[in-house]
Amino acid sequence: xxxxxxxxxxxxxxxxxxxxxxxxxxxxxxxxxxxxxxxxxxxxxxxxxxxxxxxxxxxxxxxxxxxxxxxxxxxxxxxxxxxxxxxxxxxxxxxxxxxxxxxxxxxxxxxxxxxxxxxxxxxxxxxxxxxxxxxxxxxxxxxxxxxxxxxxxxxxxxxxxxxxxxxxxxxxxxxxxxxxxxxxxxxxxxxxxxxxxxxxxxxxxxxxxxxxxxxxxxxxxxxxxxxxxxxxxxxxxxxxxxxxxxxxx
Numbered sequence: 123x124x125x126x127x128x129x130x131x132x133x134x135x136x137x138x139x140x141x142x143x144x145x146x147x148x149x150x151x152x153x154x155x156x157x158x159x160x161x162x163x164x165x166x167x168x169x170x171x172x173x174x175x176x177x178x179x180x181x182x183x184x185x186x187x188x189x190x191x192x193x194x195x196x197x198x199x200x201x202x203x204x205x206x207x208x209x210x211x212x213x214x215x216x217x218x219x220x221x222x223x224x225x226x227x228x229x230x231x232x233x234x235x236x237x238x239x240x241x242x243x244x245x246x247x248x249x250x251x252x253x254x255x256x257x258x259x260x261x262x263x264x265x266x267x268x269x270x271x272x273x274x275x276x277x278x279x280x281x282x283x284x285x286x287x288x289x290x291x292x293x294x295x296x297x298x299x300x301x302x303x304x305x306x307x308x309x310x311x312x313x314x315x316x317x318x319x320x321x322x323x324x325x326x327x328x329x330x331x332x333x334x335x336x337x338x339x340x341x342x343x344x345x346x347x348x349x350x351x352x353x354x355x356x357x358x359x360x361x362x363x364x365x366x367x368x369x370x371x
Contacts, residue, residue, distance in 0.1 A: 126242055129171035130155045131162040131189065132204060133180050137227060141175065141204075144231045150238070159189040166197060173242060175225070178205040178216055187212075190219040200245040202237055204229070262331070266290075268317040282316045282369055283358040297355050307332050308350045311343075315359065320371030322362040343367075 128150050132138040135157075142152045153169040156162035159180060166174070174193060178186040186203070193201050200222040205212075216224075222241035225234055269290045272280045278291035285298050293309050295302045304312065310332045314323050325340045333342065347367055351359055360368050 125149055125151050126238065127151045127153045127170065127172045128238070129153055129162065129165060129169060129174045131157075131159075131174060131180070131186070132177045133157045134177070137177075137204070141229070141234075144229075144234060145238075148231065148235050159185045159192075162189055163192065166193070166199070171199065173222075173238060173245075174199060174201040175204055176201050178203045178212065184215070187215050187219060190216070190221060194219050200241050202241055265314065265317045265331070269313070272316070272319070280316055282319055284356065286358065288312065288316045302353060302355075304350070304353060307346060308353070311346055311350065315367065315369045319369055322366045322368045324362075324366035328366060 128145055130138050130141050130145075130152060132141065132155070138155045138157070142155060145152050153171050154165045156165050157180075162174070162176075165171075176186050176190050176193070180186045180189070190201055190203070193199050202223040202225055203216055203221050204225050204227055205216075206227040222244060223237040225237055269280055269288075273290060274281065278289055280288045280290060282288060287296050288294070289296065290313075293313055295304060295309065295312050311328060314328065314331050325343050328343045328346075329338045329340075332338075332346070343366075347359060351357065358369050360370065362368055
C-alpha cells in the first residue's frame with residue numbers, strides 16, 4: 123500500500139487521536155493534526171499533505187465547509203469530510219465543495235481505509251487525464267506550427283501529393299482546387315499527415331489527435347484510412363506496415 127501523507131482537521135481531541143492511531147496502524151503517515159480552519163491552512167503549507175480529513179463543522183458551524191472550499195480552490199488537494207450530520211442542508215452545502223468522500227462518525231477503520239484509497243485513486247486518475255489533455259494541447263499547438271511553416275507565402279495553403287492542397291484556415295482539403303468532402307475526423311487525419319509530410323504518423327498519435335472520445339483503437343484508424351482512400355482521387359496515403367501511415371514529401 124502507498125504511504126499517503128494525511129492531515130487531520132478535527133476539533134474533538136478524542137476523535138482526532140483515534141483517527142491518528144487508526145491511520146498510523148494502517149500504514150498512513152499522519153503529518154499533523156489541526157483543530158481549526160486557520161491552523162489547518164498554515165499546516166497545509168508547512169507539511170504538504172496528499173489528502174486531508176476535514177470535520178464538516180469544526181468550531182464555528184460551517185468552518186469545515188469553508189476550509190474545504192479553500193483547499194479545493196487554492197491547493198487542488200483531495201479531501202474527505204468527517205461528519206456526524208445527516209442534515210440535508212449541510213450535506214447539500216458540502217457537496218458543492220466537491221469532496222472525495224464522507225466518513226461518518228463514529229468511524230469504522232476499514233471504511234476509513236477504503237474511503238482514503240478510493241479518494242486517492244480517483245484524484246490520481248483525474249490528474250492523469252488532466253496531464254494527458256495538456257499534452258494533447260501541446261501536441262496540437264506544435265502541429266499548427268508545423269503546418270504554418272509549410273504554407274505557401276502569405277496564403278493559408280499547404281500543398282501535398284500531386285495536385286492536392288490543405289487550406290489550414292478552414293481545415294479543408296482540395297484536389298485541383300475542388301474541395302474534397304470529408305468528415306471532421308478524416309480532415310483531422312489529413313491535417314496530421316500533411317503537418318508531417320514524409321514522416322510516419324503512428325497509430326497512437328493518430329488516435330490521440332483525431333479522436334476526442336475514448337475507445338478508439340488501431341482498427342478505428344485502419345477503418346478511417348480505408349474510407350479516406352475511397353474518397354481521395356489518387357492513392358497518396360502510404361502504409362508503414364504495423365506502425366502507421368504517411369504521405370510522401
